[in-house]
Amino acid sequence: MNFAIINGKLVNRSEAKVDIEDRGYQFGDGVYEVIRVYNGKMFTVKEHLERFVKSADSIGITLPYTIDECTALLEELVTKNKLVEGTIYMQITRGTSPRNHVFPARDVVPTLVAYTKEVARPVESFTHGVKTIFIEDIRWLRCDIKSLNLLGNLLAKQKAAEQGCFEAIQHRGDQVTEGSSSNVFIVKKGTVITHESNHLILKGITKEVILQLCAQNNIPVEERTFTLDELVAADEVFLSSTTAEVMPIVEMNGDKVKEGLPGPITRKLQTLFTLEIEKQCGRLK
Template sequence: MNIVYLNGEFLPADEAKVSVFDRGFLFGDSVYEVIPFYQGVGFRLQAHLERLNHSLRAVRIKNEGNWNEILDTLVWKNGGGNLSVYLQVTRGNAGKRSHAYDDSLEPTVFACCTPIKDVWGEGAESVVPLKAIVTEDLRWHRCDIKSTCLLPNILVLQQAKDEGVQEALFSRNDKLTEGSACNLFLVKRGVLYTPKRSSEILGGITRELVLELADKHAIQFQEVDIDYEQLLSADEVWVSSSTRGVVPVVEVDGQVIGDGHPGPIWQKMFEFFAAFQRKLMRGE
């Protein structure tokens, strides 16, 4: 599982090299996607690529990759099956360090794979619920761009770990936005709530799947602003991401959420989500 893609070549990971003058390395001048492949087939691949194209347009990086061919070939060269593909596109190598750039730069394109662990066959009882803190959202205002500039995310997640919990939730202008690498949901009186789509949150592909499953199974949901008090008084809190699925949060800032256990709406959503994922992992 060590074949990577770099600028037109498929090669062993330890042979892949990027210039020290690459703007992705110097400035974080790059965007990325993480795309699950189940039995060699990209999960909602078009939605992921549309989000990648949105990010590339927003930061004015050339978009000339044949993404489908690159990703399909990389997955095949790594044995197919269930893999998560990381794809990063930087503005490229200018041969010097300078904030300014011109449009002649050729992007650096890198992709690699990691196995997807099957956590869906073990049941809801196997999911370890999370504890979280809320911290000020110090990120820039274009969180809809999936940029590799993740230092604020790294710092708040480390803060959470230092405080003995597993996740950090961002708050901006007294409104909750999302987690360090996940989208946010809460349940109150049987209704599911999630922050509204905006430039200050990343439109998660898994977030959209959760809302589709809620709609399919008659779980009422609303996309609304959520404040701190609403978060703490929720009956249930969840986070979602493509790598973790849907995970309950049972404590925030030391305060127990609901009765301190994964709630009944999350239990239902886990079963719906798990059934969906199991079919994908079996190639059905």
């Protein structure tokens, strides 16, 4: 992984530097995306880049490249780094200017960076499931923006890690929102239920693929808020993210979900999601 992108140019990663007064470094003034790569091909790249542009627009940053230009740059990065299976991380900040809470002048150019990382699919966890904890959601109220300001998410994830868990399921009062880096789903009497996409959660790309797969395969879905009591009483629980795909949750706060095994709807969605990957990126090993 020797190459990175800095402002539209492919450079040696050792040369990939940003200024100490970059507003992403000093204020977290920017947004980011993580795109999955399978068989050297980007999965749902259009959807990720559309969300990237929307997040940037939401905080007044104009992407200096079109989606097609970004796609071409990322494809070149994947090829140059010979990435077969992994992720692309990309972010844009408001640029470099003397430190001031007020936005800089319009002639300040945003800083766009991207790099790749080898990441294997977590196949063992797909089979056995993962453990989670519950934690109060202390984040700001624009979680729909994929902002660089992730301190609330980090504190939640760290608390989960300290308890030997994969993820922290966040809630505001008794209303479940999402994981620290994932969307959360429950299954009750054959119906998949997940939080509606509003300002309290990130509209996950993997989540949207799952909802499309449910519609195509006659799996009932409800997009609505659900409570901690509903979560605990669910027949199945799973989470989704770019790297976790469709991940079964088998234990929450030390208590098993049903028999402590991935449920039938979760397993079906895992299969359907794998087929969707193969449709876009070719057969997986």
